[in-house]
Amino acid sequence: KAGVTQTPRYLIKTRGQQVTLSCSPISGHRSVSWYQQTPGQGLQFLFEYFSETQRNKGNFPGRFSGRQFSNSRSEMNVSTLELGDSALYLCASSLEADYEQYFGPGTRLTVT
């Protein structure tokens, strides 16, 4: 069974631009979570979606947003990029948010 896929794998953007990252969960999984990983802060929860509804959001500014489609695929968007947004963005899928989570390879975002 195919794993979690994330596109693109690498991105370089300039401050002030916006970016959209995509995540396709494992077939049958309805929960998709997003995390930001940086050397200084580790893995931090961004948000979780289930059946197109955001059920929880981490402590990030409103520039970070997301959505989930009816096929469970999810996108996250970051507007007005800042240098501090440079990070590895990881997506995880599961049958339900509290169940075993399966992670994708991540999208490495570099903001210059």
Next chain:
Amino acid sequence: KQEVTQIPAALSVPEGENLVLNCSFTDSAIYNLQWFRQDPGKGLTSLLLIQSSQREQTSGRLNASLDKSSGRSTLYIAASQPGDSATYLCAVSDSSGTYKYIFGTGTRLKVLA
């Protein structure tokens, strides 16, 4: 607020040693605890999931235990190999239905050939 701590932050051992990685959490009201490994620049690979009603889980050379009352979990790796070199992360989901996992900062393991 749930906080997850992993000690040690880094560990270097010779091949063949048995080792224990530690994970502590401040709120014992957890739903699940999951151990992951992460290779440099890559995503996370799930190793073991322990539900709150369980005491331990085993997979091959890995054994994870959970003591909710003391807020601790350990990951035991038997007969370590150079291929085990990676960062090991533990994460807990709390039982309040917040639909998220809280991650520890990880233990960076290096197994020397």
